Amino acid sequence: MDEYLLTEREGPVLVITLNRPHRRNAIDLPTADALAAALDELDGDPELRAAVLTGSGSTFCAGMDLKAFAETGERPISASRGGLGIVGRPPTKPVVAGVMGHVLGGGFEIALACDLIVAAEGTTFGVPEVKRGPVAAGGGAVRLAQRLPHHLALQMLLTGEPLPHSACPRARDGQRSRPGRAGPGHGTRAGSSDRGQRPARCRRDQADRHRDPHPRQRYRPRPPGDDHRPCPRLARRPGGRSGLRREAPPYVGGTMTALREPAVSEALAATDPLRLEVRAFVDEERAAGRFAPIADARLAGWDEDFSRRLGERGWLGMTLPAEYGGHGRSALERFAVTEELLAAAAPVAAHWIADRQIGPSLLRFGTEEQRRMYLPGIARGEVYFGIGMSEPDSGSDLASVRTKGVRTDGGWLVTGTKVWTSGAHHAHAFFAPVRTAPLDTSHRHAGLSQLIVPLDSTGVTIRPIHLLTGEHHFNEVVPDEVFVPDSMVLGEVGRGWHRVTSELAFERSGPERFLSTYPLIAVLVDALAQRADRAGRRELRAPARPPRDAARHVARCRRLALVGCRPRCPGRPGQGHRGPVSRARSWPQADSLLDVEPDLDSDDPTRRLLAQAVLHTPGFTIRGGTNEILRGVVARGMGVR
CATH class of the missing domain: 1.10.540.10 (Acyl-CoA dehydrogenase/oxidase, N-terminal domain)
Structure with a gap:
């Protein structure tokens, strides 16, 4: 293997060492490709059963090599395994990350993509990029909440502060942290449970049981013949350990100490x-x-x-x-x-x-x-900007967009149709994924490019789409051979799918998904509180009544927005459904409790907001995927489709 990545076989175990200590083992494109090739070897060789991934020197991995990116413009994205050579498609066989020193940013993403993390004393973990606004886009925002207790994941994702290994929960009895290098024969030893007892990955110590708010969501033996039984959190990968139901791998190492006052609570109060x-x-x-x-x-x-x-x-x-x-x-x-x-x-x-x-x-x-x-x-x-993603017959299946960009001198000629573009009649420009290469049916996401299209360009036609309320904010945008210069290509040509999905991470994770009709919930609570009879007060106090049900939905969705979870993230398919559900439920609750008729022209805010919510509700079932599409995503994640 290349000098920046070393591989060594120790029986059925492949030891992979990142070998760029002069760059703190930061990953550039050649290293990402080499790591992907090593993992392909792991999956393809029947004599190999597992791998250990570690780094040379005093640091496991500093993430993406920013200096190399500044010099060459190449991102460390492997064609076969995605970002950093592993995070997009981890191997099917188990991988143990032996980490030490600073495990930050992309290095942390690599560790999270492994099945088990073995940490040396003094190791620190972190996603410092959130201090500059970006999210942990290599899967960290999803995987962190699966591997750490909820309050620790929130602390890291919202503050960007590093987490010492001593604050991480120890995974199993019989595993101890040792000073020195984390790797084969050093540091914390995975699976070192006492002989004659259950396997280490099927056990938790008593303190961990008390801390875990969801004790039923742990590793546990799978009943015989239960190969296809869906796992509650993450489907078992092919090639995983046959005696276990696949769940989020925990951290190994450190003490049982948990933060009593999570930093996120202090940050929220601030x-x-x-x-x-x-x-x-x-x-x-x-x-x-x-x-x-x-x-x-x-x-x-x-x-x-x-x-x-x-x-x-x-x-x-x-x-x-x-x-x-x-x-x-x-x-x-x-x-x-x-x-x-x-x-x-x-x-x-x-x-x-x-x-x-x-x-x-x-x-x-x-x-x-x-x-x-x-x-x-x-x-x-x-x-002001609009979004040019959806097209006629290309909504939830965004890879099927047919708007095309044809190469011309100095840029592209864009022709096609975009639909549901909010504010296009006011906006200065919009982002538009267009097909700049012929469709390859075996790689449908390839050949797309993200363009910045000024909406006052010659050849752009904007047609209004009116709502049931008579309002106009949706539009159909029809570019006809609109010239877009090369300077208005966002990122690399042909990498549009990556740009779109990154953009959706910002679009689909905010509080707007559950606050669209929040004013109606507020009016409902105020109206019930002001009722002279006791019935109104009973409605507010009753734990199973609609006002409290609505409040619980808002609180639950708010927690999801704080974590920054993506609606259709792997392992948590139901999260993308919660925003539309909470919005759609507000008007039936108000209608059932208040003896008023919806009226768009009323001076009464309750009647007016109720009418607006009723007429806006059909749109709630479309944004982010129709209810039918979202149910299909949930079914696929549960293994029943």
């Missing part, structure tokens, strides 16, 4: 002054008659002046660096501002898409020219 500031601003705007609460205000409430006032207060582009007009604040602070604005049904539609996903995508994939062109205006609330 946003209270900011929340009060936003509430005071919203109350002032409402008192001045500048807006009235409406259902689905993030799409229907287009007010460019309101967006500019937010920009003046530094509440747009909050996580963007100051050099691009941003404010360098944390993702949690942005979450606090966003949540307060949505709960108040403020008119945020003008800046919504640009601030939520366009800015972070440009920061991550855009050229310096693109960043300078758009990011300062987004932070000021003066530049």
